[in-house]
Amino acid sequence: MDRATRTRTPKRRTRLIVLALIVVSALIGWIIMWRPAIDAQATLPAFDQASIARGQRLAAIGTCAACHTVDPSRPYAGGRALATPFGTVHSTNITPDARTGIGQWSEAAFTRAMREGVSRDGHLLYPAFPYDHYTHLAQDEIRSLYAYFMTRPALDAPAQKNDMTFPFGLRPLVAFWNILYLKRDPWQPSAGQSAEWNRGAYLSDNLAHCTACHTPRTRLGGTDFKRHLDGGEAEGWYVPALNEHNPSPIPWTREHLAEYLRTGIAPDHAVAGGPMQATVENLRLADPADVEAIATYIHSYLAKAPQRQTRAGMPGSLPVPAADDPDLARMQLGHAVYANSCARCHEVGREATSGAALPLQKAVALYDPDPRSLIHIVRDGISPPDGEPARWMPAFGAILSDDQTGALAAYLRRYGAGQPQWTHIEDAVKKARQP
Amino acid sequence: MTTYHLRVNGRDHAVDTDPDTPLLYVLRNDLGLNGAKFGCGLGQCGACTVTLGGESVMSCLVPVSVVGERPVGTVEGLGTAQAPGALQQAFIAEQAAQCGYCIAGMMMRAQSLLEKNPKPSDAEIRKHMMPNLCRCGTHMRILRAVRRAADALPAKGAKA
Numbered sequence: 001m002d003r004a005t006r007t008r009t010p011k012r013r014t015r016l017i018v019l020a021l022i023v024v025s026a027l028i029g030w031i032i033m034w035r036p037a038i039d040a041q042a043t044l045p046a047f048d049q050a051s052i053a054r055g056q057r058l059a060a061i062g063t064c065a066a067c068h069t070v071d072p073s074r075p076y077a078g079g080r081a082l083a084t085p086f087g088t089v090h091s092t093n094i095t096p097d098a099r100t101g102i103g104q105w106s107e108a109a110f111t112r113a114m115r116e117g118v119s120r121d122g123h124l125l126y127p128a129f130p131y132d133h134y135t136h137l138a139q140d141e142i143r144s145l146y147a148y149f150m151t152r153p154a155l156d157a158p159a160q161k162n163d164m165t166f167p168f169g170l171r172p173l174v175a176f177w178n179i180l181y182l183k184r185d186p187w188q189p190s191a192g193q194s195a196e197w198n199r200g201a202y203l204s205d206n207l208a209h210c211t212a213c214h215t216p217r218t219r220l221g222g223t224d225f226k227r228h229l230d231g232g233e234a235e236g237w238y239v240p241a242l243n244e245h246n247p248s249p250i251p252w253t254r255e256h257l258a259e260y261l262r263t264g265i266a267p268d269h270a271v272a273g274g275p276m277q278a279t280v281e282n283l284r285l286a287d288p289a290d291v292e293a294i295a296t297y298i299h300s301y302l303a304k305a306p307q308r309q310t311r312a313g314m315p316g317s318l319p320v321p322a323a324d325d326p327d328l329a330r331m332q333l334g335h336a337v338y339a340n341s342c343a344r345c346h347e348v349g350r351e352a353t354s355g356a357a358l359p360l361q362k363a364v365a366l367y368d369p370d371p372r373s374l375i376h377i378v379r380d381g382i383s384p385p386d387g388e389p390a391r392w393m394p395a396f397g398a399i400l401s402d403d404q405t406g407a408l409a410a411y412l413r414r415y416g417a418g419q420p421q422w423t424h425i426e427d428a429v430k431k432a433r434q435p
Numbered sequence: 436m437t438t439y440h441l442r443v444n445g446r447d448h449a450v451d452t453d454p455d456t457p458l459l460y461v462l463r464n465d466l467g468l469n470g471a472k473f474g475c476g477l478g479q480c481g482a483c484t485v486t487l488g489g490e491s492v493m494s495c496l497v498p499v500s501v502v503g504e505r506p507v508g509t510v511e512g513l514g515t516a517q518a519p520g521a522l523q524q525a526f527i528a529e530q531a532a533q534c535g536y537c538i539a540g541m542m543m544r545a546q547s548l549l550e551k552n553p554k555p556s557d558a559e560i561r562k563h564m565m566p567n568l569c570r571c572g573t574h575m576r577i578l579r580a581v582r583r584a585a586d587a588l589p590a591k592g593a594k595a
Contacts (some may be wrong), residue, residue, distance in 0.1 A: 071558055087572035339453040340498035345477050383565060394566065398490030399497050 006221060008077045021201040032179070033172035035122040038112065040104035044096055047147035050321040055148025058141055060286035060312070061294075062207045063133075066278035067091040072385075076149065077101075077157035082128050083235070087164030089128040097154040110146045111139070117178065124174040125180070126162070132223065133209040172343045180223030200297025203290055209296065213239040213275065229301050231369070236432065237274040238373045240364060244304040249312035249417070258295035262288070264390060268312075270363045271391040273382050274373060281385060311361045311418045317347045318360060318415050326420075328411065334411025337404050339398060357393070364419035371409045371425050375432045376403055439499050443468065444512030454500035459483045461499050470510035470539040481567030484540035485509050491547035493566075512541035513546065522546055525584035526577075533571035541567050545581045553588045560585070572585060 059065070068076045068091045078093040096103040102120070109120040117126055117131035125131065134142075167173060187206065189198040196249035204210040213234040216224045224230075229243030240247055248269065256266040264272035264280035272280045283291050310378065318338060338360075345357040360366060365374035379397035384390030400408070406429045413422055422428075442446045443466060445588045450465045462468045462485065471494055478496040483575030485494045486503035514520030519527060522542050541564070548555055548563045555563070560581050569577060 073558075335506070336498070338502070340500075341496055344496065392479060392566075394493055394496060396496070398487060398492045400501060401503070404501060 004401055011297060025165070033124070033175040035118045035124065036123040037115075038106060038109040038120050039045050040120070041106045044103065044150055046419070047151055051144050051147040052151050053166050054141075055144035055146070057285070057287045057290070058145050058207060059148055060282045060284075061203055061290055062145070062209070063279050063282040064094070064271065065282055066275075068094050071132075072387075072417060074155050074157070076152055077155040079157060079160055079162075084128055085231040086168040087162060089126050089162050089164070091129075092148050092159045093155065095152045095155045095157070096150045097156055100156055100158045101154060102149065107143060110149075112141050114145075115184070115385050117174070117182070124171045124176060124178075125127075125399040126171070127177060127221065129214050130209040131213060132178075132182050133206050135182060135184055136202075136206045138187075165358065177220060177222065180220065185238070194296070194361070196293045196296050197289070197300060200293035200295070204294050204297050208294060210242075210294070214242050229298075233372075234310045236372060237376055238368045238370050239268055240368065242298050243301045244306065248302075248305075248364045248370070249308070249310035249367050250362060251305065251307070254295055254299040257299050257302070258292050261291050268358075268362055270365065271382060271393075273377050277382070277390075281388065293387040310367070314361050317343055317414070321411070321415065327414075330407045331411050333404060334407035334409070335415070337400060337408040338411060341399065342408070345393075360412055360416045365417070366412050367419060371413070371422045371428050372432070374409055374412065375405060375425075375428050378408060379432050397433075402426070402433070405429050437500070439502070440505070441499075441506045443508060445594060448497070452499060454474060455587055456497060456499045457495050458482060458485070458487075458497040458499050458507070459494035462494060468509050468511050471543075472536055472539060476537070479568075480537070481540045481544065482537050484543045485552075486543055486547050486566060489524070489547060489550060490522075491544040508543065508546065510542050512587075513542060517519075522549070522580075522584045525587065526580040529576045529580040529583060531576040531580040533569075533573050537567060537569045537571075538577075540571070541577050545584065548581070549585055549588060553585060555581075555585055559584065571580055 047174065064077065067080050067082065068078050070077070070091075076094045078091040080091040082089050093101040095101040098104055105113070105120045106359060112118050113120070113125060113129075114134040114137060115130045116135070117127060141247060147412050152259050162169070187202055190201065193201070196343065209224060211229060214229050215233050216227050216230055216232045218224050229242040230245055231238045231247075246252070252266075253270070256269065259282065260266035260269060260272065263284065283294075318335075321328060321335055325331050342360065346360050363374075365371075365377055368374065377393070378400070379394035379395060382391060382393040383395075384392060396405070406425045409420060409429070410426050413419055436456055437452050439452065439461075441450060441461070443462070450461050450574075452461060452465065459471055459473060462471055463473075472482040473495065473563050474480035476495050477495040480494060483494045484537060486492070486506075486508035487494075487497065492529055497557050509542065510523075515524045521565050526538060526542060529541065531541075544564055544567050545560075546561065552559065556557075560578055560584070564578065564581065
């Protein structure tokens with residue numbers, strides 16, 4: 001009997017230790033994941049006009065409307081679906097509606113959401129909302145944004161259900177993501193750079209969150225801090241690198257970049273397309289000095305791109321495929337599509353009229369590391385938002401078959417850009433077909 | 436010259452022409468279907484819009500060689516002057532045409548929307564019709580006509 005007691009004691013001790021470990025990790029987990037609710041405010045505070053106006057211009061820099069406005073007649077009511085590798089997240093209503101919007105949010109609650117990604121009621125927001133960028137904002141700019149949003153018309157628009165893959169539907173897990181990717185250290189200007197450059201750096205990395213798309217993400221969906229502006233993706237588009245790896249066949253000047261950011265159009269460069277269109281629509285409503293500052297900062301990285309010999313300056317239309325081309329049949333199909341569908345507007349030498357388009361040897365999409373953006377442009381065209389003036393390109397998705405689209409991409413890559421052929425073009429064409 | 440077999444408004448046609456001939460020219464010059472109009476020839480205005488495999492396309496940008504077996508629909512397939520189709524009746528009721536040059540294209544773009552989405556919202560109609568331009572400025576009447584045609588349609592899958 002004595003022996004039996006002795007053998008049980010270490011077991012019991014192990015159990016106690018295990019139990020203690022479980023309790024301690026549960027406690028730590030609770031501390032990491034739990035956030036308190038912040039009391040609802042009963043009435044909206046009053047704001048001065050200057051603060052509201054400043055907030056409006058800052059909201060344009062933040063391109064808040066790109067995600068939070070779906071129907072232009074219902075600004076900031078949310079409801080836009082954003083597909084991520086972890087599931088589909090819907091933007092929410094950020095109008096001051098008390099029930100479905102942020103009407104009950106005090107400035108403290110708004111600030112916590114912007115800096116820490118925590119909703120007023122304490123639940124963790126998904127980082128599709130780029131609080132990991134907004135976290136460094138100056139408090140007076142957060143206050144202006146708060147003033148602007150709290151004075152928008154209140155709209156009734158309940159949040160839509162997100163469709164996350166397991167286990168990402170568990171919001172508390174975001175707390176662990178935050179440990180890795182939410183860097184809350186205060187923003188530091190760079191000594192030795194101009195005030196404009198530093199303003200641009202502050203805006204680009206934080207409020208404008210350029211790096212959210214133009215810097216690659218890790219497999220966990222966080223910013224890959226080591227590869228600043230090295231190119232990423234957004235909504236199935238390749239997002240160009242803005243550092244020394246920038247694919248543009250024609251070097252950007254700072255002036256052209258500033259023009260592009262305000263209008264989506266710059267001489268000898270492709271027009272803004274895909275997710276960048278919404279950015280430009282917002283930036284043109286921003287403080288022009290801020291947009292200039294962003295251009296100054298981004299251009300300091302673009303300027304690191306080495307001088308390259310490209311075909312961008314090649315005169316004339318794109319050539320017919322060489323008779324000894326190893327992929328002749330596909331190249332001939334691609335050339336036929338180019339000649340009959342694209343060259344009508346894109347051929348060189350066309351007068352500068354409303355129908356004149358960029359010669360394709362200058363189009364950056366041909367020089368991207370993968371064909372996704374080119375295929376999107378061909379299939380979906382470029383269309384301005386409702387009621388807005390902008391460049392227009394018709395969509396060819398209903399005209400060209402998958403084979404023709406793939407062959408066109410392969411032809412343009414070889415005879416337009418003269419770059420090593422892309423792999424997996426056909427897969428990219430199929431993927432672009434999925435909504 | 437190559438022979439192309441086209442199915443237009445439910446009828447089969449054989450046409451001898453060059454592969455790069457725009458579908459618009461084949462419809463007008465070879466088949467005598469003059470509903471689709473030549474506007475800009477650059478896919479910018481939409482006067483030449485027809486349906487191809489149920490999707491609206493600008494036929495000036497479609498080389499005949501890419502059509503294949505996909506059926507083509509033109510305004511002539513919607514009805515006749517004596518017996519206008521539902522969409523045409525709606526355009527007449529709203530008096531949506533001024534000079535009328537863009538209207539065949541407008542109707543065909545609207546047709547492709549209503550075939551897929553018989554109950555579009557006003558925002559969906561605006562978004563879908565956006566590529567087609569009317570220089571007389573009857574856009575508001577055109578939008579009303581599409582709305583009227585949609586409202587006259589039975590809801591898709593509605594129980595009798």
